[in-house]
Amino acid sequence: MDYRDLPIRDDLRELTPYGAPQIDVPYPLNTNENPYGPPPELVADLAQAITEAATTLNRYPDRDATDLRKDLADYLDHGLTVENLWAANGSNEVLQQILQVFGGPGRSAIGFEPSYSMHRLIALATATEWISGLREGDYTLDAAKAVRAIERHQPNIVFLTSPNNPTGTAMELDVIRAVVKAADEVGAMVVVDEAYFEFARPGTPSALTLLPEHPRLIVTRTMSKAFAMAGARVGYLAADPAVIDALLLVRLPYHLSALTQAAARTALKHVKALLGTVDAVKAQRDRIVAELAALGLPVVPSDANFVFFGVPGGDQKALWHKILGHGVLIRDVGIPGMLRVTAGTESETTAFLDALKESLAVVDVDGES
Numbered sequence: 001m002d003y004r005d006l007p008i009r010d011d012l013r014e015l016t017p018y019g020a021p022q023i024d025v026p027y028p029l030n031t032n033e034n035p036y037g038p039p040p041e042l043v044a045d046l047a048q049a050i051t052e053a054a055t056t057l058n059r060y061p062d063r064d065a066t067d068l069r070k071d072l073a074d075y076l077d078h079g080l081t082v083e084n085l086w087a088a089n090g091s092n093e094v095l096q097q098i099l100q101v102f103g104g105p106g107r108s109a110i111g112f113e114p115s116y117s118m119h120r121l122i123a124l125a126t127a128t129e130w131i132s133g134l135r136e137g138d139y140t141l142d143a144a145k146a147v148r149a150i151e152r153h154q155p156n157i158v159f160l161t162s163p164n165n166p167t168g169t170a171m172e173l174d175v176i177r178a179v180v181k182a183a184d185e186v187g188a189m190v191v192v193d194e195a196y197f198e199f200a201r202p203g204t205p206s207a208l209t210l211l212p213e214h215p216r217l218i219v220t221r222t223m224s225k226a227f228a229m230a231g232a233r234v235g236y237l238a239a240d241p242a243v244i245d246a247l248l249l250v251r252l253p254y255h256l257s258a259l260t261q262a263a264a265r266t267a268l269k270h271v272k273a274l275l276g277t278v279d280a281v282k283a284q285r286d287r288i289v290a291e292l293a294a295l296g297l298p299v300v301p302s303d304a305n306f307v308f309f310g311v312p313g314g315d316q317k318a319l320w321h322k323i324l325g326h327g328v329l330i331r332d333v334g335i336p337g338m339l340r341v342t343a344g345t346e347s348e349t350t351a352f353l354d355a356l357k358e359s360l361a362v363v364d365v366d367g368e369s
Helices: 040-054 066-076 090-102 117-125 143-153 173-186 207-213 241-247 258-268 271-275 278-294 316-324 346-366
Strands: 085-088 108-113 129-134 157-161 189-193 217-222 235-239 306-310 338-342
Touching: 040 258, 040 271, 066 085, 066 235, 066 258, 085 090, 085 241, 090 117, 090 157, 090 189, 090 217, 090 235, 090 241, 108 117, 108 143, 117 129, 117 157, 129 143, 143 173, 157 173, 173 189, 173 207, 207 217, 207 235, 235 241, 258 271, 278 306, 278 346, 316 338, 316 346
Parallel strands: 108 129, 108 157, 157 189, 189 217
Antiparallel strands: 085 235, 217 235, 306 338
């Protein structure tokens, strides 16, 4: 029986589940993971912390994750306190809770695409109307056009992404200010997704600096990328305390397990070691940008741990398959003529570049793209 034969909601029938291909290859560079595993000293401390947490698994965890939120506030700094932070199982659960509270039937959310597809998918899953705004040809966001879209559609939630996924482009603070001001005027919440912020180039501003002035602003982050903790599933947000109070209305009881809280708190004690890999990843990202540009491929400047680039002839599917044939898995996000590759270790990056060059040579000979 097909799931569409079940009495599911009509508005879900045409959706497809989110997910990047999971293929066993030597070089998986398609999901923007940090290629460096947790350092040995963190692994040892994690083992101890998890063991201690395991002794009380017969009891429910702290349902408000108070200690973890305090640690996250200390990490972000910016004058934030535990009352400004909220944490959940990955940034996707954070986004879902936001949409459950501020979206829903009869409400709408706008995002400026191409951008992180889960903003749209979670909106639709919560019966929130999705409005597609557009970015410029260079994937930046024009502040005036964004303001006009907000004034026209008067959404309940506005999604911004900086750095943006899949393009890697970061936003100027003036653009975010203009959007927040326009959203304030129509009574909308603004969510700035900063999942990749730790990889941004020097001088890139964070929307965290705007929080004191704007109680309807939410900034989301994750421990999956720079912290190399994708398997732990920890996401969080910073906002006015009233926003956190609102999220309590929809959070499931004891949603963040004691083991997850223990793992996240332990990782935050090793910030220096964990973020020490960020510079190495950024170096490989910049290497990819430089080498692709040298090959004559269109490359989008990146403030993330991945690179978005153009394909000769525009057939991204053909080039994706050829690169995969060399044991390198990158991401086709469905944008014609474009592919995305995660910056890996030096050897992983070399494998990608070699596979790309060989694949392009095959394309040139075959005349397939």
